[in-house]
Amino acid sequence: MIFMHPASKYVTRLIPYFWYGLSSLSVITAGCKKNDVINPAATQDVKMEIIPVSDTIRQVIASHTLLTANHPWYIDGWVYVANEATLRMEAGTVVNILPTAVGKQDGRHSGGLIITRGAHIVAEGTTTLPIRITVEKAADQGPSGLLILGRAPVKKGYTPFHDLTFGGNQPEDSSGVIRHLHLHYSPAAGKGFRGGLLLLGAGSKTVTEAIVTHMVSIAGPSDLKAGKLR
Secondary structure, three states: OOOOOHHHHHHHHHHHHHHHHHHHHHHHHHOOOOOOOOOHHHOOOOOOOEOOOOOEEEEEEOOOEEEOOOOOEEEEEEEEEOOOOEEEEOOOOEEEEEOOEEOOOOOOEEOEEEEOOOOEEEEEOOOOOOEEEEEOOOOOEOOOEEEEEOOOOOOOOOOOOOOOOOOOOOOOOOOEEEEEEEEEEOOOOOOOOOOEEEEEOOOOOOEEEEEEEEEOOOOOOOEEEEEEEO
């Protein structure tokens, strides 16, 4: 007959659990080798977006902003997307531009969105849920709409706006992605940019597809234009 000390009895009972713990630990450490390299493509930067509290946006968008499709949005005068921020619009988003900015030289009312150099717009609608931007009519309509300013080379001497900076030496610059966009506007009188969509120095990586511009004249028929730009 073999007599076992009481303490030894508990030690022998713990041995199987001890070995089970070591085997589990070895499985965990086997998947985390010291020299493992993480694939950079598998990790993406997560951008924190702000949804504006007010449905009316004024002056400057200086941080990553999301316009949702659950209610209309209003752009009061000219609003600048600056500070390398990204303005994103959900599919089906409705944006109304209020031409409240008064021109210093001609006194005409205008307004719209200006994507400055380094900033981006991501407006990806769909065939069934396009993004709709409408410029409200004004009695003394000035040029209004959507302006994209990039860092790509531009023709020397071309300055449709003297107070805007655009162009550079980056031909493959990207100002964002615009797909399935319907833009309605009333044209301004005169020559040059009369309203709608204007790309100035937008690089080759700026994607614009399935954009429809609808020019509504106050006195006369409308002009419907559609196309794919890249």
